Amino acid sequence: MQNGRKRLATTLSGIALIAVVGFVPTSSPAQAQPDIDDVQARVDTLFRQAEEASERYNDAKIELKQLRGELTSLQADEGRQDDTLEAVRSQVSDSVVRQYEGQSLSAVGQVVVSDDPQKFLSQLSTMSAYNDMQASLFDKYSAELKELTLRREATERRADQVSSLEKKLGTEKATIDKKLDEAQALLGRLKAEEREEILSRGTARVPSEVPASGRASAAIAYAMAQVGDAYVYGAAGPSAFDCSGLTMMAWAQAGVSLPHSSSAQYSSGPHIAESDLQPGDLVFYYSPISHVGMYIGNGLIVNAENPGTGVRVTGLHSMPYVGAVRPG
Known part of the structure; x- marks a missing residue:
């Protein structure tokens, strides 16, 4: 011990x-020695405020770790859904090409080469021969696109929460530093024995x-x-x-x-x-x-x-x- x-x-x-x-001593008249009880109360308050900010900081770190884990999972889920959507899209494209084989492919070509999943769906639904297509493939693609959209929105919301929490951590850290600096400045105005009395x-x-x-x-x-x-x-x-x-x-x-x-x-x-x-x-x-x-x-x-x-x-x-x- x-x-x-x-x-x-x-x-x-x-x-x-x-x-x-x-x-740093100056030539100005000496200030009155601060009352030790007043300094004690103020130092205690500053330490208390700093610790409150510190514990909020700790809470935010725990939450941030959880949010980052959720974000990673959502991003992986979104990636898997994107792969599933692309596989269904390939099936739909092949079906369209087979159905229009031997005919003018200008309209078909626009559908097949479209990079935008939503645009692909829109063009597909307006084709004159849509009702003759394999309805199950169209419905499957539409459903998978909705799932992907939901996952992307969830990922964006979680990413926004992570960003907001990271800003909060910075704010709490600044509060901790400010209160601690103020407390040390107050203690610095006391004589050594008075400081020791307060701290003990x-x-x-x-x-x-x-x-x-x-x-x-x-x-x-x-x-x-x-x-x-x-x-x-x-x-x-x-x-x-x-x-x-x-x-x-x-x-x-x-x-x-x-x-x-x-x-x-x-x-x-x-x-x-x-x-x-x-x-x-x-x-x-x-x-x-x-x-x-x-x-x-x-x-x-x-x-x-x-x-x-x-x-x-x-x-x-x-x-x-x-x-x-x-x-x-």
Whole structure:
């Protein structure tokens, strides 16, 4: 656990260095030292807003992966339907040529060489001898063309959804960066000891042992080993995490697959009453849900909290509690 504290000290030192390097004295009158409680509240708000954007970003990545998979399937389906349509078209063309064999083929030629499937159908239906054609072939071609049109429209809609979601990801990432920059700028206005006081508030003593059994013990052991690691939005190890990235990787050690999203993890297992909490249960915060930690007993949780504090142990009710889930 000493290594965890060293990593936390390194994180705090890094923030302090940013503040020192970014401070340029001027000849203007010194500004009043900001009130530490006001800074605490504002920093907490900025970290909270950044994490909300980060979890929306995680949700969007999950949705984007699903949409891209659907788009690939639709494109493959469209390709197969295109091949089927072309095969039927060839049959229809051969039938037309055989029927008009020995006669003037000017009108027939226009039909056979048409590249546009819809135009092919239109020309075919207006031929003077249409009623004498093999009606089943014509109907089959018409039906296959409708199927292809439906598949193309579905593919275009899914492609539009992918493009829109990619833009949303960019917006959420910009929000994360903006809020984090604002928080670091506020911390930079404080003295080193005041910064450390803000960033250490709420930290609980790390228990020497967490009683757990079964698969939960593997998840807890992993999460506790990360205490002191950095918080990085969108990260899932090995040395930096966001809140849902930590719980996802912790439970992965126990063979349980969780999505990289706090709101999605809230739907990943049975909901547990607070009075029934056991070590290893996932606990969720804020409305809408945008933070998750792991219960370790005695009213404590381990969680990747924010960029200022990283992964640490804190109280169960250090944030607005919503509910709990038991994975596995």
